[in-house]
Amino acid sequence: MDIKNKKTMIIDTHAHLDGEEFRDDLHEVIRRSKEAGVGKVFLPAIDLFSTDNILKVCKDYAGYCHPMTGLHPEEVKPGYGEVLTEMHRRLLDNLSGRTPEPRFIAVGEVGLDFYWSREFQEEQLKAFEEQVRWSIETRLPLMIHCRKAQNELLHILSQYKDELPGGVFHCFTGNQKEALAYLEFGNFVLGIGGVSTFKSSHLREDLPACVPLDRIVLETDSPYMAPVPHRGVRNESAFVVNVQQTLADCYGVSAEEVAVRTNANVLRVFGISV
Ligand SMILES: [Zn+2]
Secondary structure, eight states: OOGGGOOOOEEEOOBOTTSGGGTTTHHHHHHHHHHHTEEEEEEOOSSHHHHHHHHHHHHHTTTTEEEEEOOOGGGOOTTHHHHHHHHHHHHHHHHHTSSOSOOOOEEEEEEEEOSSOOTTHHHHHHHHHHHHHHHHHHOOOEEEEEESOHHHHHHHHHTTTTTOOOEEEOSOOOOHHHHHHHHTSTTEEEEEOGGGGSTTOOHHHHHHHHOOGGGEEEOOOBTSOOOTTSTTSOOOGGGHHHHHHHHHHHHTSOHHHHHHHHHHHHHHHHSOOO
């Protein structure tokens, strides 16, 4: 192979490919993703039901799709304690080999979301903290979702700062100050997705100004947040190359360099390489 034309595969670190949006054509979605140069896809769970579906998908695409488990903040409601107990039991069974492969690679997606409502604020805080402890217990990284809750999130995380194995602040869309607050946490990276390509986004200026490429991983958040030029349609993992190119342009490096550097970050945080 001509070394100059060598193209390094990239990783979509956050895609809900278990969703019913992909029920009819997941095989095509995976095929297009491979063709586009995506070497692996990581699937976050939102609850117990999605965890089961994700394990199925990751079994069908073993070695390509990798599962996480966790209770999404918007799924935290009364009764969440029992869900967490069951989820934790399954997580430990999975990691110990008592249940078949594939193995969970992260705790997620977990976090806080006060965008729509603070109705279950106390429950969300407790559920998040409990799952932060799972991450410390299992040494699996956290896949963190945070909307309109950065102060509360940092308050909880900072109590465990020295024990945390690392993770991703997924779908980062904040400003420089918010980015720097996250980067205080060693072995944590920012998950950058389709929003970075939106015309209205300030990420193309803010990220190169204060976030080294060594602290970024690529993601789609499929089926949401489709990047330009696919805005408004169902997002899929193949489109992560548009995020890769956007980062290459705003950091003034080649797409190849973005691939190599973000892959190194994925390896550091998740212990997984393409
Ligand atoms: Zn998500």
